[in-house]
Amino acid sequence: MTATANDLDWWRDAVVYQVYIRSFADGNGDGTGDVAGLRSKLDHLARLGVDAIWINPWYPSPLADGGYDVADYRAINPSFGDTAEAEALLREAHDRGIRVLLDIVPNHHSDEHAWFRAALAAAPGSPERERYIFRDGRGPNGEEPPNNWESMFGGPAWTRVDDGQWYLHLFDVRQPDVNWDAQEIREDFETTLRFWFDRGVDGFRVDVANSMIKEPGLPDLVEGVNDEQDGNHPYLDRDGVHDVFRSWRAIADSYHPPRVFVAEAWVPDAERLARYLRPDELQTAFSFNFLRAAWLAPDLRDNISEALAENAAVGAPATWVLSNHDVARHVSRLARKPETGRGYTVDDIIDLPADLDTGIRRARAATLLMLALPGTAYLYQGEEFGLPEVEDIPEELLDDPTWERSGHTRRGRDGCRVPLPWAADEPSFGFSARSRSAGAALAAPAWLPQPDVFAAHAADRMESDPDSILHLYRDALAIRRAHPALGGDASDGxxxxxxxxxxxxxxxxxxxxxxxxxxxxxxxxxxxxxxxxxxxxxxxxxxxxxxxxxxxxxxx
CATH class of the missing domain: 2.60.40.1180 (Golgi alpha-mannosidase II)
Known part of the structure; x- marks a missing residue:
């Protein structure tokens, strides 16, 4: 893809399509999405009219947290393909005018990362352990965790190893936090950025961009003191993250065309979120307050106005999103009464009465609202088919670590990650390509079960219905690109x-x-x-x- 002076700022009005690769399309028939499947659907994405795709982690991983437990940042999970296939995808996407963003996970590694294995084998105080956050425990024999921090997935944020020390994991026990005070960690992530930029990747989505830096001394959380992300929380939205992102921006700007970032930073205060978007830091960050807004006119307007004002103050476009791989699909959220509040996970809404016809209607309306706003918009795979959240996955099949870590009290995020339906009358609704075995056409079942209702949402059914939500998305993106008030220089106005x-x-x-x-x-x-x-x-x-x-x- 050749850049011109007019498209260096493509990201200011882009529509980006999120690919949860494990569930997008299966090219080899094993029941798991892969690079081959994604390559086979590039024409669907081109016809939809998106400007870029963001691919969730495709790196080697034991998949303890859906790939966000990365064992090697500079390779491809063999379940998904290999580096040669990834490079072919980049070429084929660029040939269609589609840019490619990857996911980078800077807060933690997998426990199968070579550096963490070395840390477990090394002694306390060793250079290998300095790459992570190991501490002695409290209590007479160190049998209590070093502080009272809790995992985002439930349970304590510390696990004890055989020699008695504890390591920090703000997420799953198999996701040890790295130590950003260690120069080796900073340099290694910079190497990863260059590795993929050199291969033509156009940018990165930064996972949990607000949780990398920890307060020295790792003090306890204090109720009433650390309730807000105001710069004083011991591990959320600390000022030190901005030094990291300034160094990353310098690397991105050294390429032609410059590479771009979008931050996943669940920072409720719009003014503090805008700090991530200062001219020498990241270009964009998701406006999650819009995603969480109730379906009420005053709430929507207030969130839109606040995001636009704070972003304008730092010269950055707003970045809108309605669904992603971490929240219940917005069809199902909007199927509930708006006055039920701002819950956005399946556990927030599952016990509330739902009307999916209303959810679809509101989802169509919300999409046109989002796509009419100044700035960037992100779409989550399958929303162009009107997919609802799958709320009844059998408990024994739940894969999200939240289920186990919460003591089976929170179902987690699997319901928005169910593999996509491409063909209503095919096995697994066409998600898996058929493989040949003993002369018969076979395909493995999808890695998460698809409900029968997915047949009505399959791509081929949507294609044949001119009034479908798929055609609405195509029409909206075409108008957005062509209308002088919506595209180009007007995009973040x-x-x-x-x-x-x-x-x-x-x-x-x-x-x-x-x-x-x-x-x-x-x-x-x-x-x-x-x-x-x-x-x-x-x-x-x-x-x-x-x-x-x-x-x-x-x-x-």
């Missing part, structure tokens, strides 16, 4: 809120574009003399905008 009926949102972008979102329970009239560009659901018989519907208008 201003919007102006317009007066509109209670329970609705209306905003204009110049030249000549207005979006009207009806979040209320009653139809509302459209502006006079406006031309409809796209609507998320049919208008009423008298031409009004129904409840839970968004319309794009050409105005002026």
């Amino acid at each position: 201003e919007l102006s809120w317009q007066d509109s009926p209670e329970g609705t949102l209306a905003f204009a972008r110049e030249p000549g574009f207005t979006a009207l979102v009806n979040v209320s329970s009653s139809p509302v009239s459209l502006p006079e003399d406006a031309e409809i560009l796209l609507v998320s659901a049919p208008l009423t018989a008298n031409g009004s905008l129904p409840a839970d519907t968004t319309v794009w208008l050409r105005t002026g």
